[in-house]
Amino acid sequence: MTQLSVSLGNVHEQFNRLAPINRLPNELLIYIFTLLPIPSYGLRGYRVLGIIVISSVCQRWRQLVIRTGSLWSMIDFRRWRWQKYVASNDGIYETISDVDGFSHIARMCLARSNNSGLDIAFDALYLAPLELLSAAVEVVLPAFSRWEMLTLDGCTHGGLHVLHVLSRFLDTCFSNPAQQLRLRSLRLTRPRDGVRGFEGAILALLVLAPSLRSLELKGIKLALPASVAQSLTHLSLEHYYGHTNITPTDLDIILRQCTRLRSLKIEQVGIRAGVLLENAPTQILLPDLEDMYILQPTPNAIQMFIYQNVVTPSLQNFAILFTKTWAVEYVAQSRLLDAMVTFLASTPSIETFRYARLPLVHLSNALRVLPQLRTLIFGFGDLGWPAISDLEMTFEVPPPDVCPQLSEIRIDTTIGNGIVRFYKLVGLRRFLEDRSAFSAVTPLRALSVRCYLESLGQASDDELKEWFSSRLDLVWAPIMSQDV
Incomplete structure (x- = not known):
């Protein structure tokens, strides 16, 4: 049995070496690890959990992950950290603190990040009892000189909480004048409840951050x-x-x-x-x-x-x-x-133009003064506001003779940004056909469709997709409105 286990282990190791991903150099693997998906609602701490998971895949990955400090540089104190709900015996949900568990993860990140710059985020602080917030802040303060990115968002009623974080950070900086701050990025959201001393604390922090x-x-x-x-x-x-x-x-x-x-x-x-x-x-x-x-x-x-x-x-x-x-x-x-x-006419260097909800006449006028434009993007993807309706945000097909260097069109919206009418994509097909008649323009090279799309039926959808893919580098990822 022992000999069989050794043989199977050798076979497994040989197959691992043959796997394409295991033939990648370490630098490329590390880059792939940094691309772990992050939920759109911004809980970047999930990336740390993902790093912990991939460190258990194999020995090579574990060694690589543990010794790469930049993979452990994000430490987030966000709303899901402060509390979680558990059912009691009588069926009523009770709130308990999850700070101890996260503090352990934060300490591990501090240790494994080595000398890498840290990305520290405090979000939805009004949900945190002040004593728990104080304990969390004390975990990361010893590494204050390595803070490169700092996010402070008190949300609705977090004024005192934000001021507490700022005050403790400033006290630590003033107590250790020999340690120079690395702070390069600062994101601040004003608490709605307001608090005396908030602006003064921010100005004091800015004075201490000459490398911002x-x-x-x-x-x-x-x-x-x-x-x-x-x-x-x-x-x-x-x-x-x-x-x-x-x-x-x-x-x-x-x-x-x-x-x-x-x-x-x-x-x-x-x-x-x-x-x-x-x-x-x-x-x-x-x-x-x-x-x-x-x-x-x-x-x-x-x-x-x-x-x-x-x-x-x-x-x-x-x-x-x-x-x-x-x-x-x-x-x-x-x-x-x-x-x-x-x-725009005074700035002909523009290569990418992104818009949503522009009247066709002004869109056409804008494109005509951008001779170096290479990429035209409709919609703001996840950056858009949910309040935009499909009637307020309409994709318009540009004239075929504009922007002689145009090589890529992207349609990038979400459900909150409206539904693209299918006939507009049919119009885009005519745009390509008409554009081919102009010898002085660059043929369109790429088309990306990421949007909620009204369907004309499976046959029509497939036919249009096939037509585009036979002529362009196509990214076709629509969600039909009938599926919403």
Whole structure:
């Protein structure tokens, strides 16, 4: 029996060596491990659990995973960590703490991450009893100098909790001045309940983080320290439950400070159209900006200010999304979109244009001023807002003679972003046929369809898919509306 076990073990080892995945170099395997799927609701801690699972697959994987510190760098204190529900004898569910179990995982991550930078996230803190939060914070504070990414989201009533985390972190920094912070990314959400000292604590943290590169503020309006503003390469400003009524004047001050930005995201901030529409005394030059995302519910002065005053000679990726327009704002929307087209015409370097819910006339005008455009994307996938209905977000087939370098079209929506009418894809087929008649344009190379799609019947669906796949690199992953 022992000899048989040894023989079977040898055979198993030989087959493992022949398996394609085991012939990959370590560097590629590690990269694959970092691509473990993460639930869309943002519980990144599941990746750590996935790493624990794959470390038990075989000896090689275990050794590789354990000694690769970057795989253990994410430590998340999120809502599912703080409590879980168990049934008592009388059938009533009781809440018990799950902090002890997670603290063990956090300590293991700290040990195995070696000297790698850490991604620390505190989310939905209002669900955590303060004493449990304090215990959790103390687990990761000894490695404070390795924190590279920090997320703080108090949600509804977590003001005191967020302030507690900030205060303990600042106390530790001040008590250890010889240890320099690595903090490069900071995501902050203003608690709705508000708390005295919140903005002051944030400013104190920013002063201690001269290497900060990415700053995402949700519901927060701050006067940034000059040292931080000049080091930022990514800035995101987002509305949150009535906070952050940013005016063009505010944005002017911020953008004139942040001259090294490479990425800018403006989401649901500002004021309604027709109010406080200001022009800057001089244009704002962002020479390194490559990515600009503007996601606004309605036309407003912030968008107009950007189009009229910001100069972005290196812009490569531009995204624009409206969710709805009130009847009284149709004229304002038309003026705003005309200004957008003028802005795009001054930025011919754009290679990717992403949109949702643009009138066909303005879409056509925009595409005609983008001679270097290579990728056209409709929809925002998981980035979109569930409030968008299928009537408010309609895919329009562009004219066949626009964008001579266009080589890829993506339709990327979710159920919350609406259903793509099947006849629009039939129109896209005609677009390809008509485009082939223009000798000065690049033939379309790739098409990606990820959306909820109205079906015309299995035969028609299959025929259209076959037609596209015979001419393009096709990613066909629709969910038919009849299946929703």
